[in-house]
Amino acid sequence: MLGINIDDVIAVIQSVRPQLIAIVVALVLGIVATVAVNRRTVASQGVRKLTHSTVWVAVVAAIAVCVNLMLTGPLSSMLTMATAERHELTQETIDATEQLAVDIEREGITLLRNDNDMLPLTDTDAINVFGWASTNPIYGGTGSGSLSDAYAMTSLLDSLHDAGYETNDELTDFYTDYGTERGVIAVTEADWSLPEPPASTYSDDLIADARDFSDTAMIVIGRVGGEGFDLPTDMGADSVTYNDNSADYEDFPAGTHYLELSQTERDMIDLVTSNFDDVILVYNGANAFELSFVEDYPQIQSVLWAPHPGQVGFEALGEVISGEVNPSGKTSDTFLYDLTQNPTWNNFGPNQYDNVSEFEIESVRGLRSPKFVNYMEGIYVGYRYYETAADEGLIDYDATVQYPFGYGLSYTSFDQQMGEVSFDGDTVSFDVTVTNTGDVAGKDVVEVYYNPPYYNGGIEKASANLVAFDKTDELQPGESQTISIEFTDDDMASYDYEDAQAWVLEAGDYAISIRSDSHTVIAEQTVNVPETITYDTEDNTHNGDQIVATNVFDDANGGLNYLSRADGFANAAEALAAPTDFSMADEYKATYYNLGNYDPTEFDDPDDQMPTMGADNGIRLADLRGVDYDDPQWDLLLDQLTFDEMDTLIADAGYQNAAIDSIGKVRLSDVDGPAALRDNFTNVSSIGMPSNIVVACSWNKDLARQFGRTIGDMAHEMYVSGWYAPSVNIHRSPFAGRNFEYFSEDPVLTADLATEQMLGAADRGVYSFTKHFALNEQENERNGQLCTWSNEQAIREIYLRPFEEIVKADGDAQAMMGSYNYIGNTYASAHEGLNQTVLRDEWGFKGFVETDYFSGANYSYQDADQVIRAGTDAMLASTDTTNHIDDDSATSVIQMRRAAHNILYTAVNSWRYENGEPDSGMPVWQVAMIAADVVIGVLLVGLEALAVKRCLDRAKTAKAKA
Known part of the structure; x- marks a missing residue:
């Protein structure tokens, strides 16, 4: 989802176009009338001046009316949010949040290499830190x-100083003098430049x-990613902005x-x-990096992913x-020697259709057509892929994978003993003593992990599948802890979309x-499923569907x-091309x-x-807090709503x-972002x-719960009710721009x-918008x-799995944020099928679904009438575009009523309604507008x-x- 950017500006201008045009017309008419009076009026000077x-x-009155229409119409929501009372965090909450942040990073930093036990670094208190990213x-x-x-x-160098290390100020000054800002990766622009001083600029004296300063060196390499842009797979492409650090060579040749x-x-x-034999490499980035080069340098003895x-x-x-903290992070992604060997390499990024001219739409961003x-x-x-492809002989695992998924080193060693695995026909359980x-x-x-039976040509199955995990407490030398593992056989089922069309x-x-x-x-045992189970009856659904x-x-x-x-991935060459x-x-x-051909009346x-x-049933929203979603009282409340009130709930849901x-429904604040x-x-x-x-590299569920609770605590102090997170899309490719935000x-x-x-957020009464669906x-x-x-x-096993688990953990009074893309040929x-059949009918979701940022004609396909009929309830819009409901048929109103129910159900069960109906008042801007109108009226x-x-x-x- 987006912050404020050029699309917002464009949308604002578009939304107030009628009023701006009316203002221009009024001014032109005023000028024309003035000129006409001067030329044609033969009456006295007094009459002329009165006419002027x-x-x-x-x-002026017409302009005032137009401005009022802008303020109370398309700009109303934005002004209400912009003039809302500012609520700051208390110092107590700031301190607690900072402590948690450090705790998460302590367990997320991952040690990938540690030759000769170079780390922890205890034999020196001085480090030369190289790399502009330092x-x-x-x-x-x-x-x-x-x-x-x-x-x-807290900077990287601050952390070293706080740990008792002195760093080389000459090097720091050298990098600071070279540059203080990296290229900007924003929602609408990207500069991938990596300021790094050429080796020739390091003087002999430096x-x-x-x-002389230290025998130990640290090298810092950084990579950034962000919303709106994926990381370039070809730095030589015309679309990539990059400034070389030297005129003598290219930093990144084409390809x-x-x-x-x-x-x-x-x-x-x-x-x-x-120049140094004892070198630590720190990779500071979110995307799996091509670290194969460390094999060429025996001097690089330790590698940390931070x-x-x-x-x-x-x-x-x-x-x-320093060793004050023993690293316990594990990789959340696979690191390859050569990232072009990722199975998505040839099928990542957009491709342009060549036969869709009928769907092309001219927008402020240019011609938009399907991709x-x-x-x-x-x-x-x-x-x-890597584990299964290796098992089938398609790849050489050791030559392909440098650091496997779930990999990480420690300064100590552990022994894991697997207890006897039991399977009662439903649940697999055993203990692991660490x-x-x-x-x-x-x-x-x-x-x-589990490795299921695979039958050649049958349902697709990977040979390694994470099914459960847990992290120990901090164990002292010699100390043990027993971890109890339990999961159901449903967790090992596969979805057969070709034959059974079921799990x-x-x-x-x-x-x-x-x-x-x-x-x-480490250890392995086998459980036997004696008969095939097909989850295709009402009394035998999959995973509680x-x-x-x-x-x-x-x-x-x-x-x-x-x-x-x-046949051992016989179609790999064709499929992955x-x-x-x-x-x-x-x-x-x-x-x-898209907006060019969708007509809601065709579907009435x-x-x-x-x-x-x-x-007029006299029910207030606060009366329904804690009332069951299907209780008849909801129908009485919904009967009270007018078409315009439902439309307001649906259309004006951006950041609020x-x-x-x-009905006593106060404005609630919903805000970004994932961290x-x-x-x-x-x-x-x-x-x-x-x-x-x-968080993913920490593999620590307790820290993740604390993360959510802390978000909830901060939300209370900021008067925020909804959180646009967590973000649970999958790292399909290492080049995806938002891998930092996903897990x-x-x-x-x-x-x-x-x-x-x-x-954790729900514990504090904050509803989360799990995104981006899907x-x-x-x-x-x-x-x-x-x-x-x-x-x-x-779709079901990989991409919907996180959404499903979140809904089934607590499908009540939460929220879901949609995604921009089409699934197949449907937005x-x-x-x-996604928003109603799967989310609500199968999984039992009772919250509300909101689009990703709604920019209507700027994107050429977002139509509120279309999405409201497909299970989406609200438009993440802060200005008027195509976010309002135009069709007032019974079919449309039925869907609006459903949407209003979902939004109101979530809102009333948030923390803002814990003590009854919250106080509400007229927004500050409305008070100011009324005062200004009175003053202007009196003056006129x-x-x-x-x-x-x-x-x-x-x-x-x-x-x-006379």
Whole structure:
């Protein structure tokens, strides 16, 4: 979702166009009338002046009316939010949040390499810190993930100083003098420049002084990502903005990508390693980086991954290096030697259709037409691909994977003993005893995987699937802890979209293992499922579904030949190749809609009966707090709403939950972002905590729950009710721009941690907007009518899994944010199968669904009438575009009533209604407007009266003279 940007500005201008035109017309008419009076009026000078005065009083009155229409109409919501009372955090909450932020980073920093036990660094108190990123590290993402400048930052160098290390000031000054800002990655612009001084600019004296200062060197490499742009896979592309650091060479020749070293960085590493034998590399970025180069430098003995720490989390880095904190992070993604070997490499990013001219729409952003991306890898995402492809002989695992998923080193050692696995026909359970067998205290992670029986040519299955995990407490040397593991056989089922069209648990042996990472098995046992179970009856649904789950996404398949394990991935070359067909099939064109061809009246049901509106039942919203969603009292309340009141709730939901005075519904504030609360209108922001990638690397559910509770605590002090998070899309590609904001390549790790965040916020009465629902795994052209094609198995097992787990953990009174992309040929927020059949009918969701940022004609496809009929309830709009309901048929009003029910149910069960109906008052801007109107009205009447008096006085004087 977006913050304030050029699209907002454009939308504002568009929304007030009629009033602006009217103002111009009034001014022109005033000028014309004045000129006409001067030329044609032969009456006295007094009459002429009176006419002039009357004309311009009328012009000013007309302008005042137009301004009032703008303020009370399209600008009303924005002004209400911008003039809302500012609520700041207390120092107590700031302190507690900062402490949690450091705790999360302590457990999220991941030790990838530690040759010769170089770390912890205890034999020196001085470090030469190389790399421009050491003075300009990355604290968070951009766009909705950006951080406030209202709070102090703990820098990377600060963390080393606080840990007792002295750093080389000459080097720091050298980098600071070279540059103080990196390229800007914003929602609407991207500069990927990496300021890094060329090796030739390091003087001999600088290097000699560094050697004298310390024998130890640290190299810092940073990469940033953010909303609106994916990381470039070809730095030589015309669309990529990058400034080289030297005129003598290119940092990134054509064909190289952003997640590998630039030439300047490599030259710097050559320089450092030729002068220092003890080198630590710190990678400060959220996206899995191509770290294969460390194999070429034996001097690089230790490698740390320190993802986005937020505003104070860097404090943990110095503690990890000194050994005050023992690293316990595990990778949330797979690190490859060569990122072009990722199965999404040829099918990531948008492709332009060549036969969709009928769907092209001219907008303020230029010509917009449908594009597509194919999820050709199917269920084989991340480690699921590498582990299975290796087992089938498709790849050489050791030559492909550098650091597996779930991998991380420690300063101590652990032993994990797997107890006997029991299976009662429903639940798999066993204990794992973890013992610290080393010399220092530390934490370990228990990772549980299953390997299901695969039958050649049958349902697709990966050979390694994370099914459960937990993290130990801090264990002292020799101390043990027993972790109890339990999961149901439903968790091992697969979705068969071709034959059974249902969830299926096939008969056979299921290998249950504990592993130190996705590849390294510690111990393994087998459970046998004697008979195939198909979850296709009312009394046998999958994972607690309220109705049987069956195919809903056939329209998203696209008829593509997805990657299959059959015959050892025999179709891999074809399936993973770049697309060669750029035409949308006629069957999909027939039901493709955007603003150019959608007409809601074509979908009206003539048998629908108009619901009651505007009834006088005397019910206030606060009366229904805690009342069951299906209680008949809700119908009485909904009968009271008028068409316009329902439309207000639905259309004006951007960054707020609108007020409806007639039922005591106060305006609630909903704000961004994933690691902080950022009010885009009052500019009040909370402390920025570490990004979700750090939470994922911590593998710590307790920390995730604390994260959500802390968001809730800050929300109370900021008078915020809704949180636009957690963000749970999958790291399908390492180049996705918002991987910092999302958790992992794995849906189970994502689901469990995000669920804890949601529940933590819910503990404080804050409703979370889990986002982006669904299949929003890339940023480029996400709002450019991007048709996302995938098969139903992958959609359900990989991409919907986190959303499902969150809903089933607490489907009551929460929220969901849609995504910009199309699923198949249907806009995600207009996909009834997604938003109604799956979300509500299957999973039992009772909250409300909101679009991603609604910019109507700017994006050329967002139509409130369409999405309201498909299970979406609210438009994330802050200005008037196409966010209002135009169709007032019974069919439309029935859907509006459903939407109002969902919004109001969520609102009344938020913390703002804990003590009855909250106080409400007229917005400050409305008070000011009324006061201004009164003043202007009095002045205009007075001026007109004065003009009349002067005209009469002149007439009397003229008559007397005559």
